[in-house]
Amino acid sequence: MNRGRPRDHKVDEAVSEAVREILDGVGYQQLSIDRVAARAGVGKAGIYRRWRSKAEMVFVAVVHGTEIDPPPDRGGLRADLTALAEHILVLLSAPHARKALPGLIADIAADPELATRFAATFIDRQQDVLTQILERAAARGEIGKGADPVLVHAQLLGAVFVHLFLLGGTPPSDLPRRLADAVAAGLDTPE
Amino acid sequence: MNRGRPRDHKVDEAVSEAVREILDGVGYQQLSIDRVAARAGVGKAGIYRRWRSKAEMVFVAVVHGTEIDPPPDRGGLRADLTALAEHILVLLSAPHARKALPGLIADIAADPELATRFAATFIDRQQDVLTQILERAAARGEIGKGADPVLVHAQLLGAVFVHLFLLGGTPPSDLPRRLADAVAAGLDTPE
Amino acid sequence: MNRGRPRDHKVDEAVSEAVREILDGVGYQQLSIDRVAARAGVGKAGIYRRWRSKAEMVFVAVVHGTEIDPPPDRGGLRADLTALAEHILVLLSAPHARKALPGLIADIAADPELATRFAATFIDRQQDVLTQILERAAARGEIGKGADPVLVHAQLLGAVFVHLFLLGGTPPSDLPRRLADAVAAGLDTPE
Amino acid sequence: MNRGRPRDHKVDEAVSEAVREILDGVGYQQLSIDRVAARAGVGKAGIYRRWRSKAEMVFVAVVHGTEIDPPPDRGGLRADLTALAEHILVLLSAPHARKALPGLIADIAADPELATRFAATFIDRQQDVLTQILERAAARGEIGKGADPVLVHAQLLGAVFVHLFLLGGTPPSDLPRRLADAVAAGLDTPE
DNA sequence: TGCTAAACGAGACGGTACGTCTTGTCTTGCT
DNA sequence: AGCAAGACAAGACGTACCGTCTCGTTTAGCA
Structure with a gap:
């Protein structure tokens, strides 16, 4: 049984897009979780709920789908x-x-x-x-x-x-x- | 004309040694300028006087002499x-x-x-x-x-x-x- | 006309009890709605349906019946x-x-x-x-x-x-x- | 012997003033360390260096001098x-x-x-x-x-x-x- | 018996604040 | 002028709550 409110896919998409935009803009070192959250219009908790770290988040946003x-x-x-x-x-x-x-x-x-x-x-x-x-x-x-x-x-x-x-x-x-x-x-x- | 106190070579050595010890201990990401200064018994200003950034400092301490x-x-x-x-x-x-x-x-x-x-x-x-x-x-x-x-x-x-x-x-x-x-x-x- | 599922008195009791236990344990400042909900085995919505705030909830649980x-x-x-x-x-x-x-x-x-x-x-x-x-x-x-x-x-x-x-x-x-x-x-x- | 840079009294004053302004404006519960730091133009570290908590900071800013x-x-x-x-x-x-x-x-x-x-x-x-x-x-x-x-x-x-x-x-x-x-x-x- | 409506537990949502850490700069007194 | 110490403004870290919302489920009264 699936309990609780289901995760919103829009969050994943918004974060991935924000990550890519920020990478393009200022690069990996200047990319912070706070910045991504603000850009994506998403709470930090929503990010930490999905990924353990900045590296993991960026990994998914950048490497994902490169199969x-x-x-x-x-x-x-x-x-x-x-x-x-x-x-x-x-x-x-x-x-x-x-x-x-x-x-x-x-x-x-x-x-x-x-x-x-x-x-x-x-x-x-x-x-x-x-x-x-x-x-x-x-x-x-x-x-x-x-x-x-x-x-x-x-x-x-x-x-x-x-x-x-x-x-x-x-x-x-x-x-x-x-x-x-x-x-x-x-x-x-x-x- | 060389005015003022000349730089103390012991600082360079102490920093390089501290950098290597910290690298061995906790790795590059956990190595901070504060930590190096504390470990080396050196002021932070003494480090910034020599190197512009953590990367430059580590570069010299690690890559130096690998010619x-x-x-x-x-x-x-x-x-x-x-x-x-x-x-x-x-x-x-x-x-x-x-x-x-x-x-x-x-x-x-x-x-x-x-x-x-x-x-x-x-x-x-x-x-x-x-x-x-x-x-x-x-x-x-x-x-x-x-x-x-x-x-x-x-x-x-x-x-x-x-x-x-x-x-x-x-x-x-x-x-x-x-x-x-x-x-x-x-x-x-x-x- | 009373339509819909009636409120469950067990919720009120469970919350009041949880509030008192948490007060005894960690005090008012550390008492959070999340914590009460978890302790009482109750959804947060069930609490907000009854009380507007932590203060109101505690007020009822602690001052109630002191007439x-x-x-x-x-x-x-x-x-x-x-x-x-x-x-x-x-x-x-x-x-x-x-x-x-x-x-x-x-x-x-x-x-x-x-x-x-x-x-x-x-x-x-x-x-x-x-x-x-x-x-x-x-x-x-x-x-x-x-x-x-x-x-x-x-x-x-x-x-x-x-x-x-x-x-x-x-x-x-x-x-x-x-x-x-x-x-x-x-x-x-x-x- | 007093080593290191001495504390800047302007920080104490700026913080006390900011605390009083914020208290007047939004009250104690809405007063946060972040807000005080921003209003006072001061780093959070400068506040935590002086006071252990919001209560201590406000205590000094409000009760101090009431002897x-x-x-x-x-x-x-x-x-x-x-x-x-x-x-x-x-x-x-x-x-x-x-x-x-x-x-x-x-x-x-x-x-x-x-x-x-x-x-x-x-x-x-x-x-x-x-x-x-x-x-x-x-x-x-x-x-x-x-x-x-x-x-x-x-x-x-x-x-x-x-x-x-x-x-x-x-x-x-x-x-x-x-x-x-x-x-x-x-x-x-x-x- | 089925329908409708509200309450239920769970937990995700966008935010804010926490207290700590790091950065690069600045300011002391001492050498 | 270099030195160690350490304060400074700024801002990121990962966590905890806030009050709201969205699920699927349960429980009632009404048809």
Whole structure:
């Protein structure tokens, strides 16, 4: 039996929207629960009822719905990897994500419970996709069977992350292709 | 002409030590300027006189002195890359660094002036080293001349970063070697 | 015509009991509507349906039923006044009252509507009783006719209040008698 | 040795003034620490550094400086008592006091430490004055020596309190004289 | 027996205030 | 002029209540 007044979905939406607006405006560090509540026209209790912390709230507002589709077969390893790298780059360079990610990752790293959730929703999906890509490539005979999807994924995601958040400027537009080429070249001679 | 009392080097040392102790103890987010001042037995003004922000202070205390030596030639591309990856891994997984880096990167990303300094002290050195390594390999004929040190460096650093801060656990001990192998394999065949 | 579900008397009782328990436990300031509702196993709406505020609710739970009986003639002014002072002392020093009164009076003083009600149920009764006592004493010839019941009542009630709530400790057990003596002495020479 | 920046007296003054303005405006219950800080242009920390609670802050702002002077001899018991009653009435019916006292007394009653302080600054002074008055009257032969200053004070203060805070309206202007007469009459005849 | 209306417990809603903590600046007396 | 100490204004933190509301359920009188 469902007791009590049910939660109002409008609150979730208003908060998510306010989070994105504030991220765009002043960034993650200047985003405070008070500010989000005021902007969303929502009580602070309504936020704490849903999320344990600022990081969790932003995580849901920014990362939610970024699930990757099962990757269409583009006919070859390089094309598949390019598509995946492109997808990662688009996710991470979306305006909200770009503003939120460094701070969000810092808070996630300090909160094991949230880290688990982040890994499950974000990392694992991409690794799964990569696993499929590598299996398809192996089936085609492009590469051997020993390729480690975790390592390859770390190279792709890591390289995009470094470009976006450590090198500062806009990454070169051909980054996904060049990255996919480099990674694929490292794979195609079966070890 | 130098007027007034000269700065006391003991302050710098006491602060750096306090920063490292607090990082070890409670991590970057719980480290506050007040706490550092109290722990170091130093006035807050003495800290603000030296550093503009918590991020800058921690940056100096943690990243300072991590300059990489000119890389000894280990005789081959893979060995050189393994050594570099190993170096990066050691830097990033040192206890203080591991505690500080996610938060530090977040604050750096939000502070352009500091971002420039971080890039200069940390990123550029590693890229320089990598440039030397790639030039030596090209001279040996192991690879062609077109290799992009920025991209390769992003793969190395990024992959280590992802393992340490997004995957959570301890990275496999052979990560540097496997990473170097993968990257080198991507370079072998002159494009 | 009485349509709809009638109010459940158990709610009134459960709330009154919860109020008294919480007063005994943590006092008036820590008593909140939420807490009473939770303790009584009652919805907050059920409370607000009956009382406009915490003060009103506590007022009913604590002061209710403290109506004074028509005062038996004890044969003399001093005896009558002692009985009244004793009655007031007992009312005010009952455990719940002692915990509730200072805060309750503060809230009553800030709420004119409630102040009216409090005066009618609490003050006026005592003044009426005192009026009877003074009239009986005048009829006996103990005092003249000009005695002001309001002033006398203020001395009695006020002195008890000061002892209980401003002097802190337990008032001396002979307070009612001594107070009645002093007040009677001030009356008995007809002015 | 006095280390650190000394407290700024302007803060004390600004807070006291803000407290009085807010009391005049909206009363004790609506006076919040946040509101006082904002009105005074002062940080909340500056308030909590000085006072433990709202009650303590208001107590100092409202009751401070109400110390009674050593009472001039007005030549007779009734005149002395009238002067004292008048003094008490003036103190309690001053605008700030009238707004603050009910709530303040409630909070004081719930805080033993503050109750002690309140008794010492407010009650004890008046009792001392009354003791002198009674001793002078005894020396004049107006009354006996057994008069209890505590009881007499409770009658005076209590009666004024009841008039001001329980009866609601403005007390009659001759209240001090009539009260002094009644009390004096109760003392005249040495018991 | 079914219908309607109000009361029921539960708990979410937008707000306000709490008391604490942190930030970056400022002000002492001492060195 | 640098130093340690610590006060300053500002404002965020997470919690607790406020008084209102919205659920699904229960209990009555009326049809």
